[in-house]
Amino acid sequence: MAAGYSGTPLAKKLSLKDGMRVWRLGMPDSVANEIGDAGFVLELLDRPQVNLDCAHIS
Structure with missing residues (x-):
């Protein structure tokens, strides 16, 4: 660590x-994989939409 x-x-x-x-x-990909490994059930949007809860822009 x-x-x-x-x-x-x-x-x-x-x-x-x-x-x-x-x-x-x-x-x-490494960040997406780490988040995916946490086991949360997320609704991944293909574009920004009204009422999204979280956005990550690199």
Whole structure:
């Protein structure tokens, strides 16, 4: 584990919860995989829409 790393899972840091509507653009595969490994059931949107809960833009 890298020095200074808190050990808190990324999905928790991002406050993700089951059922959230999420749009992402340019998210690195490693980040998407880490979030996916957390086991949350997210609705991944193919474009930004009204009432989305989370957006990640790189």
